[in-house]
Amino acid sequence: MKTKLTALVAAGMMAAAPAMADLVVPNLSYRTGPYGANGTQYADGFNDYFTLLNERDGGIGGEIVQVPECETAYNTEKGVECYESTKGSGALVYNPLSTGITYQLIPKVSVDKIPLYTPGYGRTSAKNGKVFEWVFNAPANYWDGASGAINYLLAENGGDLNGKKIALVYHNSAYGKEPIRTLQDLAAKHGFSLTEIPVDAPGQEQKSQWLQIRRDKPDYVLIWGWGVMNQAAIQEAANIRFPMENFIGIWWSGSEVDVTPVGAGANGYKALTFHGVGTEYPIYGDLKQYVIDPGKASQGGEHVGSVLYSRGMYAALVISEAIRKAQELAGTSAITATQLRDGFEQLDITPARLEELGLPDFGPEIKMTCDNHGGSGMSRMQQWDAAAGKWNLITEFSEPDQEVLAPLITEDSEAYAKEAGITPRDC
């Protein structure tokens, strides 16, 4: 009996584990807990893109991509457990969709030599590949977002923000505090005043913060929020009749789930983004044919085309292109995590390549090198149309202010290198 049981367990484990030749890209997702509504959509987009590659192309370079999912509930400890429990399966890259988990994984992936891909989140200064050899955050990071928002406001005000009042409502955490230093430097450069208004997690109750905004009457409000903090903030802004067109969110405060509960009051709210949105791209024809119609879409395909679904799909696209590049460089389809690092460092997703992939003008060109793991940092603005229930892209992609950002990246990454005893690479 015991032998039979052991054999059964062993057979089960072999069936569950990815075949050795498969490419393994774990999906550290969160579909439960306070942030489940956000995490689910992102995870669906991530899964569906790899399903499309497997079903339509037979994987990447002939290798099927396995995407084992592990639930983190947006909890840092669980995220680390997920990493530890999946890294032995031949994991090639991690994308945990959490700045907290990213901070914990950075030293671990550096030891285990597994790339960590954190598009639009995580540690901003990881852009410096000389220090953060295993971390990539292209096409944009938080500081790029802060600069993108200010550039947009500069364009709106004829290039002059002198004397303007800007308030930053931020999640009182490492994530929410990320843009402060950048915005302070930009305030000094452009002559606007910056008021920092923290909100404690989870952020359901923000009366004090919005009474302050009502009293101070800033010209613009920027928000760095996540989860319920976004919906509560947009509702409070509508309640105090703050002009929505002057309220701008970072990309993590700019999805359908953030504005829908507020209804018509959210009309005109703006948010940054580093990718397109909606289903008006040729790729959705293939997704329908190979993934959605045959019933293989993650969670039944109910979020296809949403902002967070698109972002998850885009992350999967960048990873798959890095895998393709790594296969080309290594001359083998069954690449290792180290070879994938090389693939990321020589990745160049041109506009022409994006068009080939069925996503024309979906994102900026992503070009990474040994020293630049963050790409160009380009972003664009989208605006919510409450009546139509959709986001409209209202600007083209534009570059952040590298004159301000580059020294900050160098300063922060060098401080980390000193603290962690890292000798920067010679790139």
Next chain:
Amino acid sequence: MDQLIYSAEIFLNGLMTGVMYALVALGFVLIYKASGVFNYAQGVLALFAALTLVGIQQGQVPFRHLINAIFGTHLESFGWTLPSVLAILLTAGVMVLLAVLIEKLVLQHLVGQEPIILFMATIGLAYFLEGLGDVMWGADIKTLDVGLPQGISESIESVTAAWFGYGFFIDRLDIWATAIAALLVAALVAFSQYTKQGRAMRAVADDHQAALSVGISLRFIWVMVWSIAGFVALVAGIMWGTKSGVQFSLSLIALKALPVLMLGGFTSIPGAIVGGLIIGVGEKLFEFWIGPLIGGATENWFAYVLALIFLVFRPQGLFGERIIERV
């Protein structure tokens, strides 16, 4: 002068916010009063009630993701939108049914156990209900609209502008919440003072054994109390869900009820209200006056520190019963 006027506005908003906290705290008090159990699941009950209300009102098919995944169907909705009052009544019915099931499947098996065991059971219940709500209605954020108005009260704004030269912001939803909470407290106090079942509930709260010896059914009382707590959770869920959508972070509002309970006492309905008001006003004024000097975001911190100070000087809370055990 400006600072005084702003303080008055913040004071009023603090009172309103306090009422919202008190709505959550009331559910805890009811169950603690009747059974001596701190119900860890009260926040999740509010979430579950709000999810069920939206689901029933919008005609969503419960467990549709599960059914679709197993049977390959594409069920979405029953195709109806129910009037708010009917949906609220049906949801209240579901909460009564839930109370019966909780009593039958959990509490009945734990009669006579230490309070800590019952507390642990409510922790398990919280996780179970959160998962059940997810499987039944999905993880998406839902818009809850039962017809409650939201946004600035323009009449208050114009009156205060005429008086002080500065129009106060008062959210109409908060005004409704205050009126509903006042009605709820009056009804609960009347129920516990003047009805047979209410007196039986108080008897059980005083002494389980003595209540049993005079023929009061402990099981009935528990079902009744959990049903009332479920209804209170539904009211809290409606208010908070209208504010920022029905989503799983709704269960975290329980964290705001804890300092309210520590301050007002675990056994007093008026205590929950007064505690809520003190916490609401205190945290808002502290944030306004002191917050900017120490970096802001002081509200959660302040609520617990204030509760801690009360614990040191009055462990039973403002209105709680003083427990004296003689050896």
